[in-house]
Amino acid sequence: MKKNQIMRKVSIITLILVLLNTLAVQAQSTDTEMADVMRSNGKIYVVVLVLATIFAGIILYLVRLDRKISKLEKNN
Amino acid sequence: MRYAWWKVICVLLVGFTVVGGLLLPVPRLDILNETIRNLYFHVPMWFTMILLFAGAFWYSIKYLRTNKLQDDIYAVQLTNTGIAFSIFGMLTGMEWAKFTWGSAWSNDPKELGTALSMLIYFAYIILRGGLKDEEKRAKISAVYNVFAFAMMIPLIFIIPRMVDSLHPGNGGNPAFKQYDLDKYMRMVFYPAVAGWFLLGLWIATLKIRLGLLNYKRENPFQFDFEKKSDNA
Numbered sequence: 001m002k003k004n005q006i007m008r009k010v011s012i013i014t015l016i017l018v019l020l021n022t023l024a025v026q027a028q029s030t031d032t033e034m035a036d037v038m039r040s041n042g043k044i045y046v047v048v049l050v051l052a053t054i055f056a057g058i059i060l061y062l063v064r065l066d067r068k069i070s071k072l073e074k075n076n
Numbered sequence: 077m078r079y080a081w082w083k084v085i086c087v088l089l090v091g092f093t094v095v096g097g098l099l100l101p102v103p104r105l106d107i108l109n110e111t112i113r114n115l116y117f118h119v120p121m122w123f124t125m126i127l128l129f130a131g132a133f134w135y136s137i138k139y140l141r142t143n144k145l146q147d148d149i150y151a152v153q154l155t156n157t158g159i160a161f162s163i164f165g166m167l168t169g170m171e172w173a174k175f176t177w178g179s180a181w182s183n184d185p186k187e188l189g190t191a192l193s194m195l196i197y198f199a200y201i202i203l204r205g206g207l208k209d210e211e212k213r214a215k216i217s218a219v220y221n222v223f224a225f226a227m228m229i230p231l232i233f234i235i236p237r238m239v240d241s242l243h244p245g246n247g248g249n250p251a252f253k254q255y256d257l258d259k260y261m262r263m264v265f266y267p268a269v270a271g272w273f274l275l276g277l278w279i280a281t282l283k284i285r286l287g288l289l290n291y292k293r294e295n296p297f298q299f300d301f302e303k304k305s306d307n308a
Binding site: 034035044047052055059066067069 | 095289
């Protein structure tokens with residue numbers, strides 16, 4: 001019985017150590033540099049706006065081209 | 077506009093990719109940092125290229141079976157659009173590599189394989205430019221297109237996986253293991269692929285329709301004949 005209890009204690013300690021270790025790894029990974037500043041001052045939204053504008057322009061171009069071709073197909 | 081419903085889906089999906097791809101959270105990884113978001117744009121370029129080349133392969137075989145010049149128009153315009161997407165894929169890849177792997181070109185097996193396969197498809201366009209006779213051009217380029225697609229499979233899918241590569245998913249590197257498990261990245265990546273697929277198909281169909289219009293204008297006689305034979 002005693003041996004069993006010791007084993008249990010050891011396993012609990014190992015578990016805690018493993019958990020602590022994963023926490024430490026997570027803390028380390030948050031050190032990775034990301035665009036947090038841009039996010040905090042909202043400038044990332046400027047980038048989104050620029051890309052959305054280009055995308056909207058391309059789609060508008062495609063739609064107009066599509067309409068023109070449809071018209072040509074009808075006239076033929 | 078023809079078949080507008082899937083074009084609407086395309087706009088919604090790619091629009092979501094642009095906004096969600098920039099704003100939704102991504103895993104914090106060293107070296108990659110925010111560039112991980114390129115995954116939503118760089119990888120779908122290649123996927124779309126493969127889809128378009130597969131379509132061209134299909135129509136090339138179809139041309140060889142039917143000998144209809146319309147099928148040749150499908151094949152060449154799908155290939156043209158695929159080449160455009162391959163150029164986008166290559167440029168975005170080089171830009172991404174410059175800032176993460178250190179240089180725009182590092183002779184990575186996947187880079188070399190795709191470059192070779194792009195050259196093979198460039199040669200398809202040159203081959204077509206060199207042949208004046210329509211029937212001959214269609215037949216020779218259809219055979220060449222089948223060869224080009226058959227070469228692309230080992231160059232892009234097999235050889236890079238047999239050797240060490242900087243690209244994920246090759247030489248024992250994990251493919252999407254690190255980040256594809258992330259639910260936010262999945263939430264953007266799959267719609268992105270579908271959206272870019274549809275955009276590629278949209279552009280290709282526009283070019284095909286223009287090609288067919290030209291063909292119709294140049295061969296009015298044949299169309300009258302076909303109409304008459306349909307009515308008979």
